[in-house]
Amino acid sequence: MGRRGRVVLRRIEDRVRRGICFRKRLAGLEKKVEELAVLCDAHVGFVVLSCSGDDANPHHFAAPATHLELLFH
């Protein structure tokens, strides 16, 4: 994707590239979730527990904040 070729749905073996991809896509996902919630007045939440080989960035998110109680109560 981006500059070269299409997405191949397969684990990215290189640790560094996998981490970069993880951070970029996580940001994109957060935006999409927020958009779905607001545009469609939906209750949406998502959880990311970890990225393999990257203990530094366990993550958690739900959007928007007012839905948090509903989802994770």
Place this chain on the structure above:
Amino acid sequence: MGRRGRVVLRRIEDRVRRGICFRKRLAGLEKKVEELAVLCDAHVGFVVLSCSGDDANPHHFAAPATHLELLFH
């Protein structure tokens, strides 16, 4: 987006258009979640409880299936 103008982050007031947008974006989100999980070997899940004014389509999803236990146990 698409044919006319940019995304405005605001509730779509028209019921029919909101429902269409909901279904399209939900499908897109499922794909993105699946991709994040596989590409980055991450544990990801998301929940959609409802779309306002569309009781027909409460939805639930987590990807991939092997992560379900981890996330919603």
Place this chain on the structure above:
DNA sequence: TGGCCTATAATTAGGAC
């Protein structure tokens, strides 16, 4: 490592049927 840049791929709103 982390932020910008940008060439491409991917998503999607609206239309047609």
Place this chain on the structure above:
DNA sequence: AGTCCTAATTATAGGCC
């Protein structure tokens, strides 16, 4: 309401610093 089409926007891999 569902499916296909496609223009136009948006997301993002790889580069660069």
